[in-house]
Amino acid sequence: xxKERKLIIAGNWKMNKTVAEALDLVNGLKRELATVKEVxxxxxxxxxxxxxxxxxxxxxxLRLGAQNMxxxxxxxxxxxxxxxxxKEFCVRYVILGHSERRQxxxxxxxxxxxxxxxxxxxxxxxxxxxxxxxxEREAGQTNQVxxxxxxxxxxxxSKEQMVETVVAYEPVWAIGTGKTATTQQAQDAHAFxxxxxxxxxxxxxxxxxxxxxxxxxxxxxxxxxxxxxxVDGALVGGASLAVRDFADIIKNSI
Ligand code: PEP
Numbered sequence: 380x381x382k383e384r385k386l387i388i389a390g391n392w393k394m395n396k397t398v399a400e401a402l403d404l405v406n407g408l409k410r411e412l413a414t415v416k417e418v419x420x421x422x423x424x425x426x427x428x429x430x431x432x433x434x435x436x437x438x439x440x441l442r443l444g445a446q447n448m449x450x451x452x453x454x455x456x457x458x459x460x461x462x463x464x465x466k467e468f469c470v471r472y473v474i475l476g477h478s479e480r481r482q483x484x485x486x487x488x489x490x491x492x493x494x495x496x497x498x499x500x501x502x503x504x505x506x507x508x509x510x511x512x513x514x515e516r517e518a519g520q521t522n523q524v525x526x527x528x529x530x531x532x533x534x535x536x537s538k539e540q541m542v543e544t545v546v547a548y549e550p551v552w553a554i555g556t557g558k559t560a561t562t563q564q565a566q567d568a569h570a571f572x573x574x575x576x577x578x579x580x581x582x583x584x585x586x587x588x589x590x591x592x593x594x595x596x597x598x599x600x601x602x603x604x605x606x607x608x609x610v611d612g613a614l615v616g617g618a619s620l621a622v623r624d625f626a627d628i629i630k631n632s633i
Contacts, residue, residue, distance in 0.1 A: 380606060380633070384589050387545055387612035388629050389421040389444055389506060390619025391474060391593075392428075401428035402435055407622030409439045416440065417633045418612070421472050422619070426460055433468040444472035444506065447480060450493035462501035473498050474506045474614070476532050478551045481508075488531025495533065499540045506545040506591070506614065507532050509572070513552035522571050529575045538584045546572060546590045547614040553594025555616055562603050565592045569609035598627035605632040 396404060401424050412420060423444035424432050433443050449459035465473060475498065476491035491507060498505040509528035511521045529546070536544065548568050550560050560568070569590045576585035592604050593614035604610055613632070618624040 382605075382611065383608070384587065384611045385419060386417070386605060386632055387419040387421070387589050387591060388632060389423055389472065389474075389591070389612070389614050390625050391446060391477070391614055391616050392422065392424050392619060393446070393479070393616060394425055395620055396424060396428055398428050398431045401425075401432050404620070404622060405432050405435050405441065408441060408626060409436065411622060411626035412440065412629060415629060415633070418629055420629055423472070423474055429465070429468040429470060433470070437469075442471045443469060444474060445470050446474050446477070448473050448475075448494060448498065448503075450490060450497050452497065462497055462503055465503060466501055470503060472504045472506055472545070474508065474547070476528075477508045478510055478549055478554060482551075488528055489534070491532040492534040492536075495544065496535055496540075499536070499543065504543050504545065506547050508547040508549050508593070508614070510547075510549040510551050510554075510594075516550065516552065521568065525568060525572055526575050529572055530579060533576075533579065538580050541576065541580050541584050542587045544588065545612070546576075546588060547593050548572060548590055549593035549614060555595070557595050559595045559597075559600050559604075560592070562607055565604055566607040566609055569607065569611075573609055596628060598624055598631055601628040601631045 421442040421444040449461045475494045480486045495505045511524040515524045573585050589611035591612040591614045596613045596615045
């Protein structure tokens, strides 16, 4: 399918895969996706597998992402990883503000914006996640929540940095639940987010930003979701852990 923006499909492995398992998965993906040029494909393993996966994909069309990073560059921050450490493994993308981190680590929009700026300072491309909970959707607050998160989590970025940032719309109620937003719900949210980006930056910038959909994306629903005009890719959790599923999501999106 012909799209205005090149699709970007990333696999968020979360806290799954030992090094040996990660290599099995990524070697399978390399074989399955060797000829894919139409879509930017990234895998986001846990920190512990970044080095091995980085080496394994050197000669491939797969790109590497991390699942989080610190807003600080170095220092006394026990347990944290900074941008320069990710760069050592040729990491290109970093997921920021995933709803699990917003929920369990209480990450705020302001913190996510600091991380996004730190990522850009190191030439990493952030994938900034936004999305409403079921309660917020049912209360009719979806657009208000998305606007607050988009404005807050991307605060301070220049237009040039925004173009190099990916936004992931991930309705919290669709993550890992098997419930997918309808294609219309996804398209509406993506168009709304692009409208907010046009207000904050400008129309030309907003038109260039890639907005991924995330939430129970599977081989069976990928084509219809990617067919929406403002859906520019997917952030895939559960289905990115198996070669067959992730490869088929990508093949079905082309
Ligand atoms: C995610 O956590 O980013 C995600 C979209 O998960 P899943 O695909 O499993 O719903």
